[in-house]
Amino acid sequence: MAKLHFIDEDITLEIQVGQNILEIALDNSFDLDHACGGVCACSTCHVKVREGFDLFPEAEEEEEDQLDNARDVDLTSRLACQCVLQEDTDQVIEIEVPFWNVNLVQEGPDAAHEAH
Numbered sequence: 870m871a872k873l874h875f876i877d878e879d880i881t882l883e884i885q886v887g888q889n890i891l892e893i894a895l896d897n898s899f900d901l902d903h904a905c906g907g908v909c910a911c912s913t914c915h916v917k918v919r920e921g922f923d924l925f926p927e928a929e930e931e932e933e934d935q936l937d938n939a940r941d942v943d944l945t946s947r948l949a950c951q952c953v954l955q956e957d958t959d960q961v962i963e964i965e966v967p968f969w970n971v972n973l974v975q976e977g978p979d980a981a982h983e984a985h
């Protein structure tokens with residue numbers, strides 16, 4: 870079974886084929902922001918898939934449009950709600966959650982500027 874390793878938090882969770890990163894995080898009480906409830910209508914669940922990127926389907930246009938609203942996007946950027954594991958593997962998938970990735974409505978306008 871594949872494992873998700875959240876790099877900065879040093880938390881490792883199991884993920885099965887057909888599950889997405891956001892649902893695994895929430896099912897395991899890992900606080901990953903998701904203002905729209907995981908329906909690809911915002912960019913608050915933006916993560917960077919540092920290892921194992923090819924285990925997920927390519928981003929569709931709707932996801933890419935939402936990522937246009939995220940900060941610090943790079944070639945490994947994805948929305949956690951759209952990263953559905955496609956194949957069974959023993960690989961550890963390395964995930965980085967950008968430190969500023971907070972729900973500004975929930976946390977307030979200064980939350981994205983706070984140092985962590």
